[in-house]
Amino acid sequence: MITVLIGRALIVIGLFFMAAGIYSVLRFHDFYSRVVITAKVDTVGFLTLIFGAMLIEGFSFFTLKLALIVVFELLTNPISTHSIAHSAYASGFKIRKEVRVD
Amino acid sequence: MKHLLHYAKMMAVFAVVWIILEEQVSLATAAVGALIGLATMIATDMYVLRGDYRETYPFGFRVGVKYVFALIVQIYIAGVQALYRVLTGGLHVGIVDIHTTLENEFHIALLANSITLTPGTVTLDRDGKTLKVIWIDCVTTDPDEAGPLIKQNFEQLISGGKP
Numbered sequence: 716m717i718t719v720l721i722g723r724a725l726i727v728i729g730l731f732f733m734a735a736g737i738y739s740v741l742r743f744h745d746f747y748s749r750v751v752i753t754a755k756v757d758t759v760g761f762l763t764l765i766f767g768a769m770l771i772e773g774f775s776f777f778t779l780k781l782a783l784i785v786v787f788e789l790l791t792n793p794i795s796t797h798s799i800a801h802s803a804y805a806s807g808f809k810i811r812k813e814v815r816v817d
Numbered sequence: 818m819k820h821l822l823h824y825a826k827m828m829a830v831f832a833v834v835w836i837i838l839e840e841q842v843s844l845a846t847a848a849v850g851a852l853i854g855l856a857t858m859i860a861t862d863m864y865v866l867r868g869d870y871r872e873t874y875p876f877g878f879r880v881g882v883k884y885v886f887a888l889i890v891q892i893y894i895a896g897v898q899a900l901y902r903v904l905t906g907g908l909h910v911g912i913v914d915i916h917t918t919l920e921n922e923f924h925i926a927l928l929a930n931s932i933t934l935t936p937g938t939v940t941l942d943r944d945g946k947t948l949k950v951i952w953i954d955c956v957t958t959d960p961d962e963a964g965p966l967i968k969q970n971f972e973q974l975i976s977g978g979k980p
Contacts, residue, residue, distance in 0.1 A: 732896060739903040748908045751939050751953045752899050758934060759896025762889065776840040783837060789888065793933035797940050800951065804941045810910050 718770050725767030732760030746808055747800070754796040761788060826878065828854050874923050884974050888931060891969070895936040902953065911955025915964040917946050917972065924975050931971045938967050 736756035743749050765785055769778045828851040835850025836842055862869065902908060919925050929940040929948060942949040950967055 732900065735900050735903050739899075742903065742906070743908070745908075745910060747910050747939075747951050748953060751910070751937065751951055752903060754933065754939060755892075755895040755899035755936070756903070758892055759899075762892065776837060779837040783834065786885070789885065789934070790930070793930040793940075796933050797929065800939050800941050804949075810912070 718773070722767040722770035725763050725770060729760045729762075729764030729767060732756050732763060736760065745810060746803055747810055750796065750800050750803070754792075758788075758792055761792075824855055824858055827858060830854075830878065831857070880974070884927075887971075887974055888934060891931075891935045895934065898936050908953055909955050911952050912941065913950055913952055913955065913959075913963045913967075914947050915950055915967055916961075917948060917964075917968070919946075919972060919976060927975050928968070928971055931975070932967060935967075935969065935971070 733756070736753045739752040739756065740749055743752065762785065765781050765788075769781050772778050772781075831854025832847045832850035835853065836846050839846050839850075917925060917928055919928055925943070925946070925948075929943060932938050932940045932948065932950060937953040939951045940948055941951055950963075952963070952967065
């Protein structure tokens, strides 16, 4: 019972991280800062969400499959981030100074 | 036959993955998984890779588990730090070059991936043993000073404890 509650809390925290990632795209103006921030926040959100789902399910084949998903996520997520950042760099994006908007 | 022994460790891992996917714990499932893993490795060896499978992916199971746990801890630190940056603003983005001491191609790729996942950095480009990195909190552009700050202890983790 308590694990289900903790699992749900973890899923909410994960969604909060993802929402922060979306907010960061609106907040920052420089392409590179957007890439760096969204890459981190997104990964943490996804991992927390998956861990929450694991806790709710308990120990079963479903949990092990989720663990496999985590491994593949860790392998592929940085590659996609890298390819986006690399294509921007290759086509000559410059770093813009971040303007503070209050 | 010698190749079979070489592949034995990886075959065990593939068998476990196959059991998880099939949702059935039995000897037959494990055997099928191991055989499919073996066939995949041989096919990769023959048609895809230029070198030997073991030389191309020199990565032990124990090192892998240790590495994944260290990585998850770093990812959480990175996420919380990034959240703090989103809420307070104030970035100082810069691009720095860092040098690595790793020799193997696969190890360098893993290091680049780890840099992308750890706090405040994303790998941009690679030229031999030099990696170009975006750094969100760029305090120095000197490769020798920036290297240890960005790489942390991932070089040692990836190469299996050897400095």
